[in-house]
Amino acid sequence: MKRIGVLTSGGDAPGMNAAVRAVVRKAASYDMEVYGIKKGYMGLINSDFVRLDSSSVGDIIHRGGTFLRTARCEEFKTEEGQLKALKNLEAFGIEGMVVIGGDGSFRGAIALSRKGVPTIGIPGTIDNDIPFTDYAIGFDTALNTVVEAVNKVRDTATSHERTFVIEVMGREAGHIALYAGLASGAETILVPEIPFNMDDICKKIINGYKRGKLHSIIIVAEGAASGFDIGNKIKEKTGFETRVIVLGHLQRGGTPSAFDRILASQLGGKAVELLKDNIGDKMVGLVNGELLVTDLEKILVTPKPLDMNIYKLAEILSM
Structure with a gap:
């Protein structure tokens, strides 16, 4: 394989640029050419390709977002759209693809593989909801962004003796909320994977104030509930001053x-190694410190469970 393509798709995640850099420079070590596809699968259909070399990916390892940009593309979900993309790849002589993104991006990667284009997926999503990898690119950065925000909120919460509800991203997964809650010492963590009872939450808040606590921090995953709904219910049931903060897309930047x-560099390098050997229809992840290669089909049918040991520990430590 002498010429490959790389694209970023779905929601952007910090570290995507580092992954593209790794793909380009590892490919150069094998005398392989790399084309960047702009705006994800939309770029495949519109033939928005740009030649990348070691110089063109210089000074991007530290930049958030994705310099290739990203976009949703409904047309690629159709047979007609996929055939357009395939025609463009053939015109440029691109023999394999690296797709950086989440589960939606991997559906596109599977479609390319089925059309005869060996494709490797690299997990890149702050939600960290991709199985067969301990971490997806962007999760650690988003996590630290949330923790830093909670640290600042805690200062004002203590000063005013208030309860703060902080809503974080994650789609239908609670990984950001769980890890941020543990790392920031939140009193309560609400995640979509585990049912919760508002009476229990309010009782815990009241008992905390009786013991002399000056504030309470409740972290809510967006897939579990609306932060504003939780805040209103707490105020109704406890009478305590409650403020709500929705961190939103701040977490992606x-x-x-x-x-x-480092994770992005490892995954990007491994993806090129696989394509060099004409291996496709795989995702490369990191499990227990080791690179793991998994069939893309398995990614879409296997849920990633919440770490219940972490959840139980967070509950104990928040007392």
């Missing part, structure tokens, strides 16, 4: 952490 840069 920022300079990628050292961990995300």
Whole structure:
């Protein structure tokens, strides 16, 4: 294989640029050419390709977002759209693809593989909801962004003796909320994977104030409930002053952490190794410190469970 393509798709995540950099420079070590596809699968259909070399990916390892940009593309979900993409790949002589993104991006990667284009998926999503990898690119950075925000909220919460509800991202997964809650010492963590009872939450808040606590921090995953709904119910049931903060897309931005840069570099390098050997229809992840290669089909049918040991520990430590 002498010429490959790389794209970023779905929601952006800090560290995607580091992954693209790794793909390009590892490919150069094998005398392989790399084309970047702009705006994800939309770029495949519109033939929005750009030649990348070692110089063109210089000075991007520390940049958040994705310099290739990203976009949703309904047309690629159709047979007609996929055939357009395939025609463009053939015109440029691109023999294999690297797709960086989440489960939606991997559906597109599977479609390319079925059309005869060996494709490797790299997990890149702050939600960290991709199985067969301990971490997806962007999760660590987003996690640290949330913890930093909670630290600042805690200062004002203590000063005013208030309860704060902080809503975080994660789609239908609670990984950001769980890890941020443990790391920031939140009193309560609400995740979609585990049912919760408002009476129990309010009782815990009241008991905390009786013991002399000056504030309470409740972290809510967006897939579990609306932060504003939780805040209103707490105020109704306890009478305590309650404020709600929705961190939103703030969590996606920022300079990628050292961990995300290293993870992205490892995954990007491994993806090129696989394509060099004409291996496709796989995802490369990191499990227990080792690179793991998994069939893309398995990714879409296997849920990623919440770490219940972490959840139980967070509950104990928040007392």
